[in-house]
Amino acid sequence: MQFVKGHMGGNLIVLTYGEEMEKKRQLEQMLAVLGGKYLTGHQGGILFPPEAGGDLKVRIISCSWQDYIPACGGLTQVLGKAIVETDIGRRYDIKCENGQIGVTLEFDCGLVPLKINVAQGKVQNVETDLSSFVEECIREGIEEVVVDDVPIMRVGTFMVVSAEAICARYKGINFEKMDSETLNVFAALQKRFQEKVNLKLWNVALYDEKTSIGGDARVLFPHSVMLGHIEAACGTGSVALALGLATKRTEQTMTFSFETGGEPVLGGKELTTVNLQRSGSTVTSASFSHNNVEILAIGDLVTSP
Secondary structure: OOOEEEEEEEEEEEEEEHHHOOOHHHHHHHHHHHHHOOOOOOEEEEEEEEOOOOOOOEEEEEOOOOOOOOOOHHHHHHHHHHHHHOHHHOOOOOOOOOOEEEEEEEEEEEEEEEEEEEOOOEEEEEEEEEEHHHHHHHHHHHEEEEEEEEEHEOOEEEEEHHHHHHHHOOOOOOOOOOHHHHHHHHHHHHHHHHHHHHOOOOOOEEEEEOOOOOOOOOEEEEEEHHHEEOOOOHHHHHHHHHHHOOOOOOOEEEEEEEEEOOOOOOOEEEEEEEEEEOOOEEEEEEEEEEEEEEEEEEEEEEOOO
């Protein structure tokens, strides 16, 4: 089984090819790859030839959900780079030239267009259009839920919460250290939030406004702290946070810059940029990019999971 492994600000992504996997065991095989025995990753993308008008079909699996998920922003950034800098583009007949390349991915949430900027055969940056993810969030609902006196936004399947609000309620919590007491308190709060909304949601955007390099917020994505699934950067999470913050703003066009990346603690020295566009009072489109995306490994698994 061939693979490509990369990261977006520490969000670990593994890409494999559907035709090299057992059709009835693809979920099981990818979870084994993500689980640590083989490669370790937060999300896995299984690649297929296009079926719905795009350039490449991708099915995405989360190590927390232990199942397929509708979208993953970090995966789009890594895949955008890999299309140009690995064999993926040639394999799926995607022309990789210098300049800006347009590639449309087929996700479970719908079509996800990418703008890949290339110079001398290397990807300079990838802009991901996550408007289909925005539509899904709005369809599933955006609402404030109060849990233990902590106001939390439910944005689709995301729990969006202020670290400052949690620290005001629970003394001794430190999201810059993420010590065991902090992890336990957060896990308990997440569980009570899940119970209150009657959904088992494993997507989290945690933020505060104590920025240091010019961002609008410092962000961390502790999707499942008890499983050790804490992402220093997350594309869909950044869009979900922007949607939550947009409920308090009236502009038609909004740009957010989030300090992310690096260690699994709140904030970082990298930037995720999210652009939102409204039509009337409803956000209709979103795009994002991250300033640190790398390919880590390319190879073959000697034994398949």
